[in-house]
Amino acid sequence: LTSSPTRAGLHIIHIAAEMAPVAKVGGLGDVVTGLGKALQRKGHLVEIVLPKYDCMQYERIRDLRALDVVVESYFDGRLFKNKVWVGIVEGLPVYFIEPHHPGNFFWRGEVYGEHDDFKRFSFFSRAALELLLQAGKKPDIIHCHDWQTSFVAPLYWDLYAPKGLNSARICFTCHNFEYQGSAPASDLTSCGLDVHQLNRPDRMQDNLAHDRVNPVKGAIVFSNIVTTVSPTYAQEVQTAEGGRGLHVTLNSHSKKFVGILNGIDTDAWNPATDTLLKVQYNANDLQGKAENKEALKKLLRLSSADVKQPLVGCITRLVPQKGVHLIRHAIYRTMELGGQFVLLGSSPVPHIQREFEDIANHFQNHEHARLLLKYDEALSHLIYAASDMFIIPSIFEPCGLTQMIAMRYGSIPIARKTGGLNDSVFDIDDNTIPTQFRNGFTFLTPDEQGLNGALDRALGHYVNSQSWQQLVQKVMRIDLSWDSSALQYEELYEKSVARARATATRN
Ligand code: ADP
Incomplete structure (x- = not known):
């Protein structure tokens, strides 16, 4: 196995189900890569452990090779072999675990949504720790993400610290409390965790169904640091309305719980170098933005x-x-007010997908609206660059990346004041906010009147092209990089490591 070089910084290992761009479903994938790169730039040794999916973008992995070792990992009372691969993604060293289990756990053509997700990902969490143990790694921080790798926290303290993998503090980040992965308590045994010890109200028992275990709750209880992806969302999930049953657990562990706003990968999202655009542009030269708008209209047959x-x-x-x-x-309101609208989206929910297919058909040949119901990375870049405004009317939003990407491309966000949107979009007309921070249009009430209040104002402002251009330039110059967020993670890690060392010295 590749060994860890000596270094002055921390040794941080992320264990995750996603990593952009090779295995990305949503924002989690962006965070693992963006935060990882920012911490690496600060001089830390950052490594990532991922499942080896069949559906990865293999062409984005550099120097992929199989290691000359086999890691045996426990599952359902037996040991199974895992082949381990190593490669470089976006400059970060990544270990890919390929289980040799007849269930072909990560050979399903997709990342999530399988009937045995609980078993597949608890297996992976354990295999990842087994890899670190057998490789003799001595990380300072093991950082796990979302319910799929939340098993790492109890597995580490119950099984792996006693085996000698005991150098680390555990950090858990929940990217969305909507997804908690709860399952019948007996399912926990397959990865070797002790159901009788863990299915207790103060440990992993689900707060809403006592015959079930809740992996996210387990990670909150067993991690040294618990974070979520924005300060406002951290507050929301500590209330009964926002906590999805976990507010009580979060409240009793509130000392170690903090919200840190995500950044975006400003190398990947950079209109000045983005080769997916028709023309590159920057805040000092917005002509290119106008050309991208023309190109998109032509491409989509809009007037x-x-x-x-x-x-x-x-x-x-x-x-x-x-x-x-x-x-x-x-869509309809924009049309009424004389604007054009482009939607790029796809839905895993059949009735929503059908509803939007009907709307898409309705506007099929319309001069002013186009709906594209698919996932299309390349087209997304062109839409960010071409649009003047960008709408994000979320009911709840842990952090949200699209409002930040839109700003980077000079598209002014129109957003509902919730979660990370509330921490990153500040209303142009809000006199309580210092002028230099005002960057978009916001509304609070999640209904049509509420949305009109922001959308109508945005379209009204747009008419004054000089002041709109100044707003676009200001918004494009906002620092949305990972630098300041990575600094906050670094401080949390360092404090936690220092506390552990102080305790070890005292004992
Ligand atoms: P979530 O993780 O809840 O989906 P985020 O705003 O955190 O939402 O992240 C969404 C990411 O996925 C952004 O990078 C956005 O550009 C991208 N995205 C979402 N839908 C599509 C789509 N249909 N085509 C291309 N990219 C998409």
Whole structure:
């Protein structure tokens, strides 16, 4: 196995189910790569452990090779062999675990959504720790993410610290408390955790169903550091309305719980170098933005007759969390107000997908609206660049990346004041916010009137092209990189490591 070089910084290992761009489903994948790169730039040794999926973008992995070792890992009372691969993704060293189990756990053509997700990912969590143990790694921080790798926390303290993998503090980040992975308590045995010890109210027992265990709760209880992806969302999930049953657990562990706003990967999302655009541009030269708008209109057969007509963009998973009824309303309202609208989105929920297919058909040949119901990375770049405004009317939003990407490309966000949107979008007309931070249009009430209040104002402002251009330039210059967020993670890690060392010295 590759050995860990000596270094001055911390040794941080992320164990995750996603990593952009090779295995990305949503924001989690962006965070693992963005945070990892930022911490690496600060001089830390950062490594990632991922499942080896069949559906990865293999062409984005550099120097992929199988290691000359086999890691045996426990599952359902037996040991199974795992082949371990290593490669470089975006400059970060990544270990890929390929289980040799007849269930072909990660050979399913997709990352999530299988009937045995609980078993597949608890298996992976254990195999990842087994790899670290057998490789003789001595990480300072093991950072796990979301319910799929939350098993790492109890597995570490119950099984792996006693085996000698005991150098680390555990950090757990929950990217969305909607997904907790709870399952019948007996399912926990397959990865070797002790159900009788863990199915207790103060440990992993689900707060809403006592015959079930809740992996996210387990990680909250057993990690040294617990984070979520924005300060406002951290507050929301500590209330009965926002906590999805976990607010009580979060409240009793509130000392170690903090919200840190995500950044975006400003290398990957950079209009000045983005080769997926028709023309590159920057805040000092917005002509290129106008050319991208023309190019998108041509590509999508939208009317180019009026260069002053505002274009509203929306790129999203079409799920209830994202405020689908408000997105639908925004399409019609934009049209009423004389704007154009482009939606790029796809839905895992059949009735929502059908509803939007009907709307897409309705606008099939319309001059001012186009709905594209698919996932398309390349097209997403063009829409960020081409649009003047970007709509995110989420019902709840742990952090949200699209408002930040939109800003980087000079598309002004129109957002509901919730979660990370509340921490990153500040209303142009809000006198309580210092002028230099005001960067978009916001609304609070999640209904059509609420949304109109922000959308109508945005389109009203757009008419004054000089002040709109100044706003675009200001928004494009905001620092949305990972630097300041990575600094906060670094401080948390360092404090936790220092506390552990102080305790070890005292004993
Ligand atoms: P979530 O993780 O809840 O889906 P985020 O705003 O945190 O939402 O992250 C969404 C990411 O996925 C962004 O990078 C966005 O550009 C991308 N995305 C969402 N839907 C699509 C789509 N249909 N096509 C291309 N990219 C998409």
